[in-house]
Amino acid sequence: MRIFDPHIHMSSRTTDDYERMRASGVTALVEPSFWLGQPRTSAASFVDHFDALLGWEPYRAAQYGIAHHCALALNPKEANDPRCTPILKELPRYLEKDSVVAVGEIGYDSITPAEDEALAAQLELAARHGLPALVHTPHRDKLAGLERTLAVLAESELPPERVVLDHLNETTVDRAADSGCWLAFSVYPDTKMDEARTVAVLRRLGLDRMLVNSAADWGKSDPLKTRKVGDAMLAAGFGEDDVDRVLWRNPVEFYGLSGRLDLGERERPELFEGNSIARGAPAGR
Numbered sequence: 001m002r003i004f005d006p007h008i009h010m011s012s013r014t015t016d017d018y019e020r021m022r023a024s025g026v027t028a029l030v031e032p033s034f035w036l037g038q039p040r041t042s043a044a045s046f047v048d049h050f051d052a053l054l055g056w057e058p059y060r061a062a063q064y065g066i067a068h069h070c071a072l073a074l075n076p077k078e079a080n081d082p083r084c085t086p087i088l089k090e091l092p093r094y095l096e097k098d099s100v101v102a103v104g105e106i107g108y109d110s111i112t113p114a115e116d117e118a119l120a121a122q123l124e125l126a127a128r129h130g131l132p133a134l135v136h137t138p139h140r141d142k143l144a145g146l147e148r149t150l151a152v153l154a155e156s157e158l159p160p161e162r163v164v165l166d167h168l169n170e171t172t173v174d175r176a177a178d179s180g181c182w183l184a185f186s187v188y189p190d191t192k193m194d195e196a197r198t199v200a201v202l203r204r205l206g207l208d209r210m211l212v213n214s215a216a217d218w219g220k221s222d223p224l225k226t227r228k229v230g231d232a233m234l235a236a237g238f239g240e241d242d243v244d245r246v247l248w249r250n251p252v253e254f255y256g257l258s259g260r261l262d263l264g265e266r267e268r269p270e271l272f273e274g275n276s277i278a279r280g281a282p283a284g285r
C-alpha cells in the first residue's frame with residue numbers, strides 16, 4: 001500500500017513515528033504550518049518555523065525515505081493575535097520556495113472579523129502564487145463555519161477545484177461536496193472522524209476528490225491513521241486500486257496543482273547545517 005498523508009504536523013512527532021509510518025507504507029506527506037499550543041510572541045517565531053518546514057523537517061523525513069513538502073500560512077487561531085499577523089507580509093517570499101505546494105492551513109477557528117480578513121488575504125496569495133489552498137473547517141458550529149468559508153471562497157479568485165476543505169464529517173460533507181472543492185477527512189483516535197465512519201462516507205459519496213489524513217500533531221493523534229483507513233477500506237470490500245486512489249493518486253493530483261510536487265528519491269545527506277538526527281557517537285566508540 002503506497003500512502004501520501006496530505007496533512008500531518010511532523011515537527012511535533014518523533015523519529016519513531018517516521019520509522020513506523022515508512023514501515024506502514026507512507027512515502028510522501030504534506031506538513032502544513034501550525035500553532036505551537038502556546039501563543040507565539042512575534043512574527044519572527046513563524047520565520048523559524050517556516051525555515052524548519054523547508055529545511056530541517058525534509059532532512060529528517062528523507063532519512064526514512066519519505067518525501068516531505070509543506071503548506072505555509074498564518075493559522076486561523078493565530079490570525080486573531082496582532083503579534084502574529086505581520087507574518088502575512090513575509091509570506092509571499094516563502095510561497096515561492098520549491099517544496100511549498102499549498103497555502104495552508106487557513107480558514108476559521110472562532111469565526112472573527114480578523115479571521116475573515118486573514119482568510120481572504122491568503123486565498124488571494126494562493127491565487128497569485130499559483131498554489132492550491134488547504135482550508136481548515138472549524139470544530140465548533142461546523143455547518144455555520146463551512147457556510148462562511150464558502151462565502152469567502154466564492155468572493156476569491158481561487159476556483160473550488162484548487163481548494164481542499166478539511167476536517168469534514170457527516171454534518172458538513174454533503175454541503176462541502178456541492179461546492180466543487182476537494183474534500184478531506186482527518187481521522188483521529190477519539191474526535192473528528194474514525195476509520196469506520198470515513199469508510200461509510202466514501203461508500204456513500206464515492207472516491208472522487210476525496211482525501212484522508214491523520215492530521216497528527218502534538219495532541220492526541222495517530223500518524224498511522226491513513227494506513228488504518230486503507231485497511232478498513234479493504235476489509236469493507238473496496239479494492240486495492242480504490243485504496244491507491246484515495247491514499248495516493250488523489251493527494252498527488254491535488255498537490256500536483258502546484259506544479260512543484262517532487263516524489264523522486266531523496267538524497268540522504270548525513271548532516272543538515274552541521275547537525276544530524278543521530279545523538280552522540282555509536283556505542284563502543
Ligand SMILES: [Zn+2]
Nearest residue numbers: 007032105215
Ligand atoms: Zn492541522
